Amino acid sequence: MTSSRILLLVLVATASAFTYNEAIAKENAALSFASYCPNAAIHNWSVGYVSKSYPDLTNIEVFENLVSGTKGYIAYNKKESAIVVVFRGSSNIQNWIENISFGKTEYNKACKCKVHTGFHDAFVSLKPKLDSLFPGYATKYPYAAIHVTGHSLGGAMATLYALELAEAGRTVGLFTYGSPRVGDPDFYDWFTKYTKITHFRVVNQNDTVPHLPLYAMGFYHQDREIWYHDGTHTVCAATRGEDKTCSYTVKSTSNADHSTYIGLSSSVDC
Ligand SMILES: *[C@@H]1O[C@H](CO)[C@@H](O)[C@H](O)[C@H]1NC(C)=O
Ligand SMILES: *[C@@H]1O[C@H](CO)[C@@H](O)[C@H](O)[C@H]1NC(C)=O
Ligand SMILES: *[C@@H]1O[C@H](CO)[C@@H](O)[C@H](O)[C@H]1NC(C)=O
Numbered sequence: 001m002t003s004s005r006i007l008l009l010v011l012v013a014t015a016s017a018f019t020y021n022e023a024i025a026k027e028n029a030a031l032s033f034a035s036y037c038p039n040a041a042i043h044n045w046s047v048g049y050v051s052k053s054y055p056d057l058t059n060i061e062v063f064e065n066l067v068s069g070t071k072g073y074i075a076y077n078k079k080e081s082a083i084v085v086v087f088r089g090s091s092n093i094q095n096w097i098e099n100i101s102f103g104k105t106e107y108n109k110a111c112k113c114k115v116h117t118g119f120h121d122a123f124v125s126l127k128p129k130l131d132s133l134f135p136g137y138a139t140k141y142p143y144a145a146i147h148v149t150g151h152s153l154g155g156a157m158a159t160l161y162a163l164e165l166a167e168a169g170r171t172v173g174l175f176t177y178g179s180p181r182v183g184d185p186d187f188y189d190w191f192t193k194y195t196k197i198t199h200f201r202v203v204n205q206n207d208t209v210p211h212l213p214l215y216a217m218g219f220y221h222q223d224r225e226i227w228y229h230d231g232t233h234t235v236c237a238a239t240r241g242e243d244k245t246c247s248y249t250v251k252s253t254s255n256a257d258h259s260t261y262i263g264l265s266s267s268v269d270c
Contacts (some may be wrong), residue, residue, distance in 0.1 A: 018198065020226055020235050024080065026087040026262040027054055028175035032151040033261075035072055035088035037270035039064065042073050048269030055077070059140075061133055068125035072154070074133050080146040083137045083174070085130070085161060089152030089266075096153065097208060097255060102217045104147055110204060113186035116213060119156035130161065136167040147173045149268060152209055152258065155179025159191075159199070159222060166194035174199040177261045178209045181219035187239055202226045204249040204261050212249055228262065 034050040036041060039062045045051045056079040072087040090096035104114035104123075114236040137144075146165060152157035155176030162174040174197050183191070191197070199222055202208045213219045223238035227246040236243035259266040 018224065018238075020101060020200060022262065024173075025175055025202060025226070026264065027080070028084070028149040029151070029177050029202070029261040029264050031057075031084060031086050032076075032149050032154060032177055032270050033264060033266045034270070035086045035150070035154060036091070036254075036266065037268055041270045046270070047085045047094075048263075050268055056080075057084070057154075057176075059137070062130035063126055063133060067127040068122060069156070070122050070125045072126060072130075072157070073152070074130075074137060076137065076144065077147070078140055080145065080147065081141075081143070083134075083141055084147045084149065085134070085158070086104070087148075087150035087154035087161070089154040089158040089205070090149065093152060093258065094255065097206075097212070097258075100180070100212050102213050102219075104218075105237075107190070108189055111190035113190050115160070115183040115187055116156065116180070118238075119153065119160065119180070120184055121205060122145055122153060123157045125158065133238065140223070142267075145148065145173060146170055147175065149175040150179070151177040151261070152179070154203075154268055156182045161190055162197050163194060166196045169196070171196045172198070175202070177202045178204060178207045178258050179221075180209050180212045181215070181221050183220065184218050185220050185240065188222060191222050197222045199224060201225055202228065202261060205226050205247075205257045206252060207247070207257040208253040208255050209252055209258050211250070213231075215236040215242075215248075230232070 030050045034047040057075040060075040062073045102116040105117040109121040148162040162172045221242045236246040
């Protein structure tokens with residue numbers, strides 16, 4: 001076999017490994033938005049349009065750090081046969097966008113890479129609770145897929161948690177909505193080595209948050225962007241430094257575009 005033939009086969013295999021399923025992405029957007037609901041409503045799965053459309057969640061446990069104001073929940077999604085770990089975004093998105101900082105923290109010694117300090121701190125604030133909850137689900141549902149998801153700051157935390165699971169050898173479907181940029185170019189390289197993560201990084205039109213923290217300050221996105229715009233969506237290229245033909249092209253950003261994803265509102269009637 002010629003080397004160009006082998007290359008072609010590799011390209012075909014790589015392309016087919018990434019399939020964007022909009023129905024599953026929409027479901028995970030809904031589950032992400034439900035995390036903004038009160039704890040009792042989440043625990044009870046009476047979360048307005050979300051539980052009406054997606055009633056199949058069981059064994060729901062909310063995890064929260066009251067000091068850090070961070071929160072999420074873990075559950076088993078019968079319909080998808082998946083353990084789903086959901087991270088909530090900031091409770092005051094407007095303030096959060098205005099006050100976003102640019103500080104970086106070392107991720108670990110081996111990667112020589114850095115991540116955004118605020119996102120890292122938020123994730124670390126939930127880690128002890130996750131570490132005590134997740135193994136019970138993994139034992140109870142050994143054949144389940146693992147879906148990790150979140151909107152906004154929740155997307156950044158989901159990215160960090162998906163990476164931890166992949167570092168521990170697990171296969172993860174990561175679904176983020178309006179996620180900010182999480183780390184530096186070295187973090188991009190480290191994350192990208194973990195091919196057990198399939199990341200659908202959904203961006204809605206002119207949403208402000210995916211433009212933060214600034215690219216010019218040395219923050220890169222993880223692959224792979226799915227950009228909703230002009231009534232359609234584009235599966236963008238997997239590229240170090242992001243596909244410059246997708247949401248990167250937007251010059252005039254919109255905070256309003258942060259609160260709607262795949263036809264769903266982040267304000268859940270709960
Ligand atoms: C829990 O669910 C029941 C019905 O299943 C509902 O009547 C009740 O209001 C719910 N509680 C909360 C806190 O959402
Ligand atoms: C964000 O900044 C504004 C103006 O400086 C301030 O009033 C507000 O308290 C800050 N919010 C947070 C969450 O730090
Ligand atoms: C969205 O971005 C495009 C391209 O920069 C611009 O033409 C359009 O006016 C923007 N729309 C809003 C609502 O900001």
